Amino acid sequence: MSSPATSDREKVVSKLPGWLRQNLKVRAAQHGIEIQKAVEQGITRWCRLASSPDPIDTAGADSFATFLPPGQWDEFRQIASQRGVSLAQGLAQSVQLWLDANPAPEIKRPAVTRRIIVCNQKGGVGKTAITAGLGEALAESADQLHPVRVAKQLQQALQAAEQGRHEDGDTVLVADPLEIENLPGPGLRVLLVDFDPQCHLTNQLGAAPLPMDGDSLTNHMGGNPKGDLRDLIVSVEPETFGDRLHLLPACNDAFLLDVRLSSVRAREAALERALLPLEDDYDVILVDCPPSLGLSMDAAAYYGRRRENEEAGRSGALIVVQAEDSSADAYDLLTTQIEDLRNDLALDIDYLGIVVNLYDGRRGFIATSSLQGWVDIKDPRVVGLVTDRKEQKEAVRVKRPLLSYAPNCDQSVSMRALAREVA
Missing domain, CATH: 1.10.1220 (Arc Repressor Mutant)
Incomplete structure (x- = not known):
């Protein structure tokens, strides 16, 4: 024995x-x-x-x-x-x-509902996938164990990208497997807000876009609501996420949002006025932003500002990029817009970090040198590195959340690591 x-x-x-x-x-x-x-x-x-x-x-x-x-x-x-x-x-x-x-510890809920705006001015970088994956990871059950890439491993990987070089000077990311640890989920109540008129988040999660002749977030922001915004919210796969993960679907009328906001008083606060009544129901609200330089992005950035008595780094902008040059151009446009809003309205808008999405070091110098460029920024720092794998595309095709479709895949593991980096 x-x-x-x-x-x-x-x-x-x-x-x-x-x-x-x-x-x-x-x-x-x-x-x-x-x-x-x-x-x-x-x-x-x-x-x-x-x-x-x-x-x-x-x-x-x-x-x-x-x-x-x-x-x-x-x-x-x-x-x-x-x-x-x-x-x-x-x-x-x-x-x-x-x-x-030793009973299960209570879920640690924020004193102020966290508001994370997921953004970049370039389309196609995967903002929607990161919004969904991060929300799913934050909502996973605290009574179950889930594979997570431990935080120190991300920094080791990025340091490898910073230090490892071929003889010809090209940067490389060491591809050694990273340590995985099984951890309980955060168990948070999460609302995903599809703020993009293209409705990608809504469609990817298997929900139906809101009809043009009905109520929508755009109506509430424009001051013409047709009902309670709560009535539009749908639960995302409650059998997996225990009714902790909800979605506010998009409507194509958001294409007209900037025009409608132009005649709204204090238009920067329009998104906050619409979502504020929902905040007591959630621990985290994630906003999937459109690739826009217009008033809608101003409203999103304003919503993510640091509020009175809120700790720094709890709410703010999470910037999604790819390891290629056009993402850097869009990043400059976005940060310029946020800085202008900061200065014009005297706001504190925190950067929660950069997520390098769809990374594949096998693409050579363009990918590896671009990753090095993101690592070099330091503030905001890289908080997530998500590889380009087939499981995300498959989940989109079958309209399922990634973390329930392929809970153990590399991308799901990375989403959980990201959730803990920004928690």
Whole structure:
């Protein structure tokens, strides 16, 4: 039942039901504790009881190994024998005791609803895919484990891009596999706002664009609502995201938004006036912005500004680019527009970072040198690196959220890493 110790612990092998093992894995991850430490604490608690707790159904229990302090397993075996319970039953009771003493932590909800505007003045860089993927990652269940690329690995990859060079001076990104860790989801309530008249976000998630003769976000921003904006919101795959991920669909009437805003008083605040009544229902609101230099982008940037008593870096602009030259030109246009708005209205608009999307180092010098250019900016820093893979295109084709269609693919893993970088 035991074998020689590694380090200062000894390996022990018993049995544990699969459902209890899974609960232990999730709860230990939620509390940031090693499974072996949780089992140690549970056994210590069990051994100190005057008698055994109620029996646990151990049907179907299979092999379970862990490492415990020297002597603890022998003490546990002796007490189990005295109480007349099997080692598997005693271990199951110990694990359940630890679970009962360490309930799942409450979801940390922001004091002020976070507002993230996903933007760039260039179309085709993947703003919609990043908006959807980030929202999905933020809404994933806190009671399940999901594969995540740990944050330090992103920085190591970017440092590799910065330092690694061929003999001819070309920058390269080292393609070594990055460390993956299984972590609980953030479990946040997320609203995705399709602010683009092309309706890409709406279509990609399998929802229907709003009819031109009905109500829409444009109507509410223009001061002519036809009902409650909540009535337009749809839940995105509630069986996967537990009704935490919602979408405000787009309408083609958004093509006319700049014209309508031109006659609206305090037009920069039009998006905020429309969405403010919804904010109490959500922890994060992500706005998929159109590639526009017009009034609609001003309204989006204003909505993402830092509010009074809000911490810096909680809301703001998340800029999506590709590793090619036209993204850099569009980036300059966007930041100029934001800086003008900052100065004209004396606003604090934070940059949450740059996401380099659809990256493929095999495309050679253009891709690798462009990535180097984004890394060199430093402020805002690169917070996400998402590779160009087939799963995103497939998810769009079947109109499914990426993180439910292919939860373990490289892009899904990167979306979860991005969620933790901007959290």
